[in-house]
Amino acid sequence: MEWKKVAGQLFPDGHDIKQDGDLLSGGGRCGKHTVAVIGTTNHTEVGVELALAMAAAVLAVLRDHPGRPIVFLVDTSGQRLRHRDEMLGLNGYMAHLAKCVEMARRRGHAIISLVYEQALSGGFLANGMMADVCAALPGAEIRVMGLPAMARVTRISEERLTELSKTSPVFAPGATNYLKMGGLDALWEGDLSVCLAKALEHVDATDHRRVRGLERGGRLLADPVVQRVLASV
Amino acid sequence: MTRSYYENSARARIAGLLDGDTFNEWLPAADRVTSPHLAILDQPAAFDDGVIIGQGSIAGKQIFIAAQEGGFMGGAVGEVHGAKIVGVLERAVREHPAAVLLLLETGGVRLQEANAGLIAVSEVMRAILAARAAGVPVIVAIGGQYGCFGGMGIASRCATTIIMSEEGRLGLSGPEVIETARGVEEYDSRDRALVWRTVGGKHRYLLGECDAMVPDSMVAFRQAIVASIADGDDWSLQALEREHQMLSDRVQRFGECRDGRDIWRKMGWPDPDAIAMMDNDEFMAAAQGRRSKQTVKVS
Secondary structure (H helix, E strand, O other): OOOHHHHHOOOOEOOOEEEOOEEEEEEEEEOOEEEEEEEEEEEEOOOOOHHHHHHHHHHHHHHHHOOEOOOOEEEEEEEOHHHHHHHOHHHHHHHHHHHHHHHHHHOOOOOEEEOOOOEEHHHHOOOOHHEEEEEEOOOOEEEHHHOOHHHHHHHHOOOHHHHHHHOOOOOOOOHHHHHOOOOOOEEOOOOOHHHHHHHHHHOOOOOOOHHHHOOOOOOHHHHHHHHHHHOOO | OOOOOOOOOOOHHHHOOOOOOOEEOOOOHHOOOOOOOHHHHHHOOOOOOOEEEEEEEEEEEEEEEEEOOOOOHHHEEHHHHHHHHHHHHHHHHHOOOOEEEEOOEEEEHHHHHHHHHHHHHHHHHHHHHHHOOOOEEEEEEEEEOOOOOOOOHHOOOOOOOOEOOOOEEEEEOHHHHHHHHOOOOOOOOHHHHHHHHHHHHHHHHHOOOOOOOOOHHHHHHHHHHHHHHOOOOOOOHHHHHHHHHHHHHHHHHOOOOOOOHHHHHOOOOOOOOHHHOHHHHHHHHOOOOOOOOOOOOOO
16 A cells, blocks of 8 residues: 555544655644654665665654654665665664664663565564554565575475465464464554544553464464573472 | 584584683574464475574673674564564663673565565664663674674664674665666776775774774684673763764864765865775774764763
8 A cells, every 4th residue: 555545544633644765754733742753664675775764763752752752654675785885884774773772662662563565584673563452454474585585495395385374374474374473463454543542542662473373373382481491490 | 513603503603702611592493482473485494594593601701692693594573573673672671781792793674574674673773772771882893704783783873882893784775676677887886995994893993883803813803802891882962962963063174074084084084995905903993083083982
């Protein structure tokens, strides 16, 4: 879905989100809530400049609007695959963004993310996956890597991977798989402003993903393994 | 066990870095905590799922540790592997050891369990930051054959400190991934010197992406870890703002550079090609005053 349409549905009481290149930033009103919005569009690849710009936007919210919830609108085809970005330390820029989001959480900002188009690996780790509540539209595409590339790296044939992906949520792309694994809290359908308001009411800063993965049957070992480590003597 | 950090296994690294026989392993191989996702793909499992965790002491300080074994699936992170690391970090929040040591050697997410692996890496990132927020420094060492890439390249930079050897490599997308996506003209993964100038320890140290550079020896890594524990941590908004400034300056100064050499020349190295030949002491002496300023630490 086009970001303006998503923003219109999330913020029926108005918003002033601006697009600058592939970066989205501004604010929105949803009932009694005023939120800061940071996002990307055009299935953009996140390179050093964009990661830095998002981090700057988070730091600006911390400075200018202490406590204001932050909503990430996620649409990225992943980290930028360029020699130049690697040379400059793209992983460090991504981590910086993630740290800024964590700092926001620790200072009392609720963090919500909505994957409205695409979310891929590195570009998703640093913002959307750092949220307290991570949601997606039902048509959103979430994955680590396409099956052809995955086949090359794992040396398992693409046909085999395609076949297995019909039944396994563990490696196959798709929002419903991430829901089952606990990586997504919910798929947002119907009135998005109601979904957002409800999420804002129920935010807490604990990472519940492995417990959700267990409850939903998609990731049966993550939580038990953590519990065993905690109980080891 | 050899004197080389690079050549040792994860288990030998733990044994060589910690005091005497103080290591107490959690979920050892005898517990058979293996990945449930590999058999369906006809892939062998490992009884520790490629990561060894536990507690011990280093120079008398109680620490928790997780060491990735590059020999198993390139140290890649799957559901169980990631959960073991998360468990170590969450336990640190509860028990406050002097530090958590992460000996990372990984290509990132294990593609055979890609979704579980990606979520696990994200959980590791949040757990690292939770440990730091609880006052426990998280120290990363990178010096193995597989380097530290993918999501774990991001996770490593969430830690308090990164210690690298010249042989260590740190990045997000590995050279092969970029070459596959964009062609050999973009990034020739077989050009080892180019790869080294892009993701190698010396380049990362000069950029300010790692905090300490050590020769490839167990003793040197151990000394640097002990020093990092003593340095403490600074998890604060001010530290993040300083980092933001450093990263902004880097894009401004070096954003147009096409090769690591160009960056080093701009840093004031008269002969960038000489850097590769310098031994660690010579390099460290020459690097001071040239490398980008790293976040100031307060104990």
